[in-house]
Amino acid sequence: MTRCAAGLDRRSVLGVTLMLVAMPTSRAGDALPPDVAAAIREQVGGAAATEGGIALRAPETAENGAFVPVTVSVHSAMAGDDRCLAIHLFATRNPTPGVASYRFGAGIARAEVSVRVRLAEGQMLLAYAEMADGSVRRAVARVAVTTGGCLT
Amino acid sequence: MTTPRIRVPSSVKAGEPFEIRTLIDHPMETGLRHQTGQTVARRMITRFEAQADGALLFTADFRNGTSANPYVAFHARLAQTTTISFLWREEDGREYRAAQQVTVS
Numbered sequence: 376m377t378r379c380a381a382g383l384d385r386r387s388v389l390g391v392t393l394m395l396v397a398m399p400t401s402r403a404g405d406a407l408p409p410d411v412a413a414a415i416r417e418q419v420g421g422a423a424a425t426e427g428g429i430a431l432r433a434p435e436t437a438e439n440g441a442f443v444p445v446t447v448s449v450h451s452a453m454a455g456d457d458r459c460l461a462i463h464l465f466a467t468r469n470p471t472p473g474v475a476s477y478r479f480g481a482g483i484a485r486a487e488v489s490v491r492v493r494l495a496e497g498q499m500l501l502a503y504a505e506m507a508d509g510s511v512r513r514a515v516a517r518v519a520v521t522t523g524g525c526l527t
Numbered sequence: 528m529t530t531p532r533i534r535v536p537s538s539v540k541a542g543e544p545f546e547i548r549t550l551i552d553h554p555m556e557t558g559l560r561h562q563t564g565q566t567v568a569r570r571m572i573t574r575f576e577a578q579a580d581g582a583l584l585f586t587a588d589f590r591n592g593t594s595a596n597p598y599v600a601f602h603a604r605l606a607q608t609t610t611i612s613f614l615w616r617e618e619d620g621r622e623y624r625a626a627q628q629v630t631v632s
Contacts, residue, residue, distance in 0.1 A: 442594050466592045470559050473590030477599070480584045484544035484604040490587075491594040524594070525560060 411465060411501075414472040418463045419503045424513035431502040431514035440494040440524030449486035449504040449512065453479070458507040459486035468498035469524075493524030529553050531625040533613055538630040541606055547577065547585075548600040551615050551623060555595040572623075574616040575599060579609045605631050 407415070428450040437443040451459040464474035477488045486504070494500075497519040504512040534548040551572065558569025575587040575597070585601050603611075612626040 464592070469592050470557075471591045474592030475590055476588045477601075478586045479601075480579075480582065480586075482579045482582070482584045482603050482605065483601065485602040487602060489598075489600040491596075491598045492592050493594045494592070 407501075408467060408472075411467050411472040414465055415463070415501070415503065418473075418476055419505065419511060422509065422511045424503060424511040426513055426515075429502060429504050429512040429514045431500060431516045433500055433516045433518050435517070436519040436521065437494060438521045440496070440520040440522055442491045443494055443518060443520075443524070444489070445492050445500065445516075446487065446489040447502045447504070447514070449506075451486040451506070453483055453486055456507055459504050460507055461505040462486070462488055463503045463505075464490070464492065465501040465503075466492065466494055466498055467501065469493075469495050474500075494518060494520050495523045495525070496520055529615075529621075529623050531613060531615060531623050533625045533627060535611055535627045535629060537627070538632055539605060541631050542604050544602045544604050545629075546600055546602050547611065548598070549575070549577070549613055549625075550596055550598045552596050553615075555589070555593060555597060557591040559591070569618075571618050572597060572615045573618050574614075576614045576616075577601075578612045578614075579603070579605065581612075584611070605629060607631050 430448045432446040447462050449459040451457055459479060461476060461478045463476045465472045466474055474492050500516045500518055502514045529552055531551045536545050539545045553572050556567050556570045560567045573589050577585040584603060587599055589597055608631045610626055610628045615623045
């Protein structure tokens with residue numbers, strides 16, 4: 376095994392973490408590290424994101440940061456105008472913030488996706504959902520990591 | 528090394544949600560990792576597509592935070608018997624495919 380060489384002190388996000396939890400709504404990327412905010416803007420755009428109607432399930436503590444199971448569920452009928460078009464995942468303290476974007480076509484029955492992500496260290500996971508009416512929802516989860524996911 | 532694995536029911540009821548689970552064995556090297564002083568070359572699957580009889584059903588764009596052996600599960604519903612096909616594409620163009628017919632009763 377190789378050792379991770381992640382830059383642990385590259386970003387100071389402790390304050391950001393507290394703000395994220397406290398803010399009911401915010402512009403996508405507000406008060407996040409600049410590269411995280413930029414990655415979110417690139418995928419989601421600048422629309423204001425509301426909390427609620429979206430659940431991000433991840434372990435409080437991940438033993439192995441290389442394979443962290445994550446499920447994102449969006450409250451949506453997936454019919455008519457009540458559709459979720461896409462879910463985007465970001466990690467605040469990985470070497471690069473992007474995890475993935477998932478897009479739903481017409482035959483999708485639930486606005487839900489289960490995946491595995493890798494986390495270099497303990498950090499915040501951010502899930503954004505783009506809805507057909509143009510609204511954006513956001514959920515945040517804090518994940519502690521016992522052994523880092525070796526991205527670097 | 529890059530073997531797609533799909534778990535798709537062979538038959539479902541019309542309109543009933545069912546789960547599709549997919550995984551492909553792949554290192555998903557970010558190009559950022561070092562091993563014995565050398566950078567491990569980047570090698571990533573960046574695109575996943577599921578199609579239902581040729582119509583896009585679900586897509587994923589994987590970035591560095593997606594784990595090795597990327598796993599994705601989602602829920603579909605069908606009105607009629609359909610072939611679900613899957614495609615994983617590496618950045619350099621290499622592609623891996625799988626498919627299964629789902630009979631609707």
